[in-house]
Amino acid sequence: xxxxxxxxxxxxxxxxxxxxxxxxxxxxxxxxxxxxxxxxxxxxxxxxxxxxxxxxxxxxxxxxxxxxxxxxxxxxxxxxxxxxxxxxxxxxxxxxxxxxxxxxxxxxxxxxxxxxxxxxxxxxxxxxxxxxxxxxxxxxxxxxxxxxxxxxxxxxxxxxxxxxxxxxxxxxxxxxxxxxxxxxxxxxxxxxxxxxxxxxxxxxxxxxxxxxxxxxxxxxxxxxxxxxxxxxxxxxxxxxxxxxxxxxxxxxxxxxxxxxxxxxxxxxxxxxxxxxxxxxxxxxxxxxxxxxxxxxxxxxxxxxxxxxxxxxxxxxxxxxxxxxxxxxxxxxxxxxxxxxxxxxxxxxxxxxxxxxxxxxxxxxxxxxxxxxxxxxxxxxxxxxxxxxxxxxxxxxxxxxxxxxxxxxxxxxxxxxxxxxxxxxxxxxxxxxxxxxxxxxxxxxxxxxxxxxxxxxxxxxxxxxxxxxxxxxxxxxxxxxxxxxxxxxxxxxxxxxxxxxxxxx
Amino acid sequence: xxxxxxxxxxxxxxxxxxxxxxxxxxxxxxxxxxxxxxxxxxxxxxxxxxxxxxxxxxxxxxxxxxxxxxxxxxxxxxxxxxxxxxxxxxxxxxxxxxxxxxxxxxxxxxxxxxxxxxxxxxxxxxxxxxxxxxxxxxxxxxxxxxxxxxxxxxxxxxxxxxxxxxxxxxxxxxxxxxxxxxxxxxxxxxxxxxxxxxxxxxxxxxxxxxxxxxxxxxxxxxxxxxxxxxxxxxxxxxxxxxxxxxxxxxxxxxxxxxxxxxxxxxxxxxxxxxxxxxxxxxxxxxxxxxxxxxxxxxxxxxxxxxxxxxxxxxxxxxxxxxxxxxxxxxxxxxxxxxxxxxxxxxxxxxxxx
Numbered sequence: 003x004x005x006x007x008x009x010x011x012x013x014x015x016x017x018x019x020x021x022x023x024x025x026x027x028x029x030x031x032x033x034x035x036x037x038x039x040x041x042x043x044x045x046x047x048x049x050x051x052x053x054x055x056x057x058x059x060x061x062x063x064x065x066x067x068x069x070x071x072x073x074x075x076x077x078x079x080x081x082x083x084x085x086x087x088x089x090x091x092x093x094x095x096x097x098x099x100x101x102x103x104x105x106x107x108x109x110x111x112x113x114x115x116x117x118x119x120x121x122x123x124x125x126x127x128x129x130x131x132x133x134x135x136x137x138x139x140x141x142x143x144x145x146x147x148x149x150x151x152x153x154x155x156x157x158x159x160x161x162x163x164x165x166x167x168x169x170x171x172x173x174x175x176x177x178x179x180x181x182x183x184x185x186x187x188x189x190x191x192x193x194x195x196x197x198x199x200x201x202x203x204x205x206x207x208x209x210x211x212x213x214x215x216x217x218x219x220x221x222x223x224x225x226x227x228x229x230x231x232x233x234x235x236x237x238x239x240x241x242x243x244x245x246x247x248x249x250x251x252x253x254x255x256x257x258x259x260x261x262x263x264x265x266x267x268x269x270x271x272x273x274x275x276x277x278x279x280x281x282x283x284x285x286x287x288x289x290x291x292x293x294x295x296x297x298x299x300x301x302x303x304x305x306x307x308x309x310x311x312x313x314x315x316x317x318x319x320x321x322x323x324x325x326x327x328x329x330x331x332x333x334x335x336x337x338x339x340x341x342x343x344x345x346x347x348x349x350x351x352x353x354x355x356x357x358x359x360x361x362x363x364x365x366x367x368x369x370x371x372x373x374x375x376x377x378x379x380x381x382x383x384x385x386x387x388x389x390x391x392x393x394x395x396x397x398x399x400x401x402x403x404x405x406x407x408x409x410x411x412x413x414x415x416x417x418x419x420x421x422x423x424x425x426x427x428x429x430x431x432x433x434x435x436x437x438x439x440x441x442x443x444x445x446x447x448x449x450x451x452x453x454x455x456x457x458x459x460x461x462x463x464x465x466x467x468x469x470x471x472x473x474x475x476x477x478x479x480x481x482x483x484x485x486x487x488x489x490x491x492x493x494x495x496x497x498x499x500x501x502x503x504x505x506x
Numbered sequence: 507x508x509x510x511x512x513x514x515x516x517x518x519x520x521x522x523x524x525x526x527x528x529x530x531x532x533x534x535x536x537x538x539x540x541x542x543x544x545x546x547x548x549x550x551x552x553x554x555x556x557x558x559x560x561x562x563x564x565x566x567x568x569x570x571x572x573x574x575x576x577x578x579x580x581x582x583x584x585x586x587x588x589x590x591x592x593x594x595x596x597x598x599x600x601x602x603x604x605x606x607x608x609x610x611x612x613x614x615x616x617x618x619x620x621x622x623x624x625x626x627x628x629x630x631x632x633x634x635x636x637x638x639x640x641x642x643x644x645x646x647x648x649x650x651x652x653x654x655x656x657x658x659x660x661x662x663x664x665x666x667x668x669x670x671x672x673x674x675x676x677x678x679x680x681x682x683x684x685x686x687x688x689x690x691x692x693x694x695x696x697x698x699x700x701x702x703x704x705x706x707x708x709x710x711x712x713x714x715x716x717x718x719x720x721x722x723x724x725x726x727x728x729x730x731x732x733x734x735x736x737x738x739x740x741x742x743x744x745x746x747x748x749x750x751x752x753x754x755x756x757x758x759x760x761x762x763x764x765x766x767x768x769x770x771x772x773x774x775x776x777x778x779x780x781x782x783x784x785x786x787x788x789x790x791x792x793x794x795x796x797x798x799x800x801x802x803x804x805x806x807x808x809x810x811x812x813x814x815x816x817x818x819x820x821x822x823x824x825x826x827x828x829x830x831x832x833x834x835x836x837x838x839x840x841x842x843x844x845x846x847x848x849x850x851x852x853x854x855x856x857x858x859x
Contacts, residue, residue, distance in 0.1 A: 077745045078746075093737070093739070093740040094737075095733050095737055096737070097534070097736040097803035102729060106744055107745050107746050109726060109729065114725075115725065116723070116725065118724075137531070140531050141531065144529070144530040
């Protein structure tokens with residue numbers, strides 16, 4: 003019997019089209035232990051998980067299971083080796099029965115035919131182990147998400163699991179359901195299963211996990227025992243910071259609450275994600291938004307720009323109540339939103355830089371008032387010059403540009419609409435340092451010219467540097483809004499991490 | 507509280523419990539019941555309107571006339587359950603039909619010709635499947651290519667119709683097994699000599715349905731077909747053999763089209779390269795009317811059987827009325843629309859949960 007880590011990954015490296023998603027990461031899991039993998043967006047968590055579960059192959063590095071080197075060619079292969087996985091979006095089959103979802107691919111058979119009765123009995127048994135009394139013959143889609151989640155776990159443990167990977171299992175569960183899930187996790191832990199629990203809820207991580215591995219930008223930051231790692235240290239390791247980098251920032255005198263907000267939101271609620279948020283945005287002001295992944299920062303941006311419907315709350319522009327049914331309406335009122343997912347919700351890679359820039363403006367004008375080609379070129383060229391988009395080739399497919407330049411093209415698209423309010427959701431994610439600085443400077447210039455900007459970023463230093471005020475989000479609520487002159491990286495870090503429960 | 511009220515309370519509760527259990531277990535059968543309801547409604551309405559509509563002869567000929575369509579619908583059901591589509595089946599039926607007729611006319615024994623027809627159908631299906639699975643071509647386009655290929659091959663074999671005089675095919679064409687003559691007529695029990703009959707092609711078609719039902723319900727392959735239709739990505743993450751299964755459903759559809767070629771040749775007594783134009787669409791219509799979701803993952807071959815019968819019955823009713831045959835298409839179109847709308851509602855409702 004091998005004692006020591008049941009899973010041991012060393013030097014794991016994965017590259018996607020030139021971008022390094024995972025860079026020489028070491029990681030290990032012990033039997034009977036709950037291990038958490040922490041990191042912000044793009045830290046490489048899901049890449050590492052997919053490597054362990056056989057959904058993706060390593061470009062370099064090795065995976066050892068029970069001390070033996072293995073090549074996981076497919077999820078089925080990983081399952082054979084005792085690695086069960088529950089993915090973030092419940093990856094079950096809504097059109098089939100609960101019993102089938104548990105045993106699909108390894109159904110009980112009798113004389114060549116699927117033994118439905120045996121399959122149901124087996125499902126009932128596994129579900130009962132989890133303390134779940136549901137009809138195994140019922141169709142999965144008739145159950146709540148929480149039950150589906152537990153069915154997914156039932157599937158994972160119905161094989162002889164040594165390792166159970168839970169990728170954000172609690173993101174769609176309420177408190178009672180989370181408690182139920184934790185009861186199950188503790189029971190599996192007793193049985194000696196090694197559990198990988200990934201969640202962006204720090205409370206949950208501290209409640210259930212024994213060990214934490216932190217990743218940042220595809221690199222290993224370190225492995226820690228939960229009881230030895232203060233919450234604030236964890237957040238610092240996740241977000242990353244080097245005090246020396248903090249350059250002086252221009253502060254404005256009117257740093258306290260603006261007298262007359264241009265855009266004002268009261269009690270904005272959009273479930274799930276953000277509740278009862280008050281936001282004021284003055285003309286020429288940059289409001290930084292700080293918060294961890296899952297704190298509701300994207301949801302806030304989407305609620306304020308008409309992307310998501312408001313469940314409650316009111317939006318006012320220069321004092322007059324407005325309602326954005328859709329982004330189109332928001333844009334016509336001068337409120338533009340730039341998504342955090344540049345590649346999927348922003349840039350259209352096959353279209354040229356020219357087309358990407360003029361897209362939104364043309365859409366706003368409508369199909370009948372087509373812009374003349376010469377006018378389009380003129381407009382696009384002026385933005386390419388103003389934002390220093392490189393290479394300055396209007397006809398190049400936008401997808402071939404670097405991340406930073408793609409982001410600038412996106413900004414140009416929105417700026418061509420001459421918005422009054424610009425909401426930028428992680429505009430600096432995944433771009434190089436030089437481009438980051440340029441975008442930060444651009445935001446400052448825009449504000450100086452009277453535009454209101456909401457700037458969301460996972461990097462506290464940026465938020466602090468560019469924002470006149472900073473709104474701090476935690477668990478879907480704005481917990482504080484402070485002038486950035488009154489904040490330091492440390493105090494901001496503390497607010498983001500919630501120090502009041504840091505003893506853990 | 508008296509015991510009477512207690513029992514009265516108890517009964518509805520028992521009923522809602524059963525209803526709940528039914529709706530959580532068998533909701534996907536509802537479209538099939540809808541098809542049964544439509545079939546019965548048509549039979550009753552026809553009987554009331556025409557007086558002598560529902561007779562053993564008419565019902566027996568329904569199976570005879572639509573045996574080829576039933577076999578095609580079975581293959582199509584497999585494909586649609588995975589969320590795909592196969593537009594090649596009508597052409598493949600024509601191609602294998604004319605190929606078989608040519609072989610038989612050239613003196614090749616039926617025992618060789620008929621399996622060859624089925625294998626040729628399977629080969630076209632394999633080609634479509636490879637395009638879909640390996641080269642990631644949309645099923646619509648891949649099977650469209652297969653459709654043109656098969657039609658072209660049919661023209662290559664012969665532009666003229668080729669009659670078939672092979673004894674086996676003739677037997678398939680003309681054999682009638684009497685099943686009895688008693689039936690429920692308008693004046694109660696009635697007797698029609700040699701009323702009920704079944705043909706060899708009808709038996710083949712029904713056996714195909716039975717075999718497909720068994721495969722879909724009781725084999726891992728069958729359940730994987732449903733799994734792919736539910737969510738292909740999930741099926742892959744569950745470790746199911748997605749690639750193999752997707753390839754195989756097109757091979758099955760192609761084989762069914764080859765078998766339909768045999769049946770149609772026997773039915774018409776000849777092979778003709780222009781046979782079966784538009785039949786792929788009739789097949790899809792029948793499958794959809796039978797309650798199979800075009801998005802995949804939900805449906806039954808039994809439903810497709812009912813869909814074919816509804817389709818056949820519309821044709822019969824139009825003939826009875828002496829109306830123009832084009833009305834068949836219009837009514838089938840209307841029914842199709844109705845079913846697709848009903849399916850959308852069902853999907854939307856389950857999505858809201």
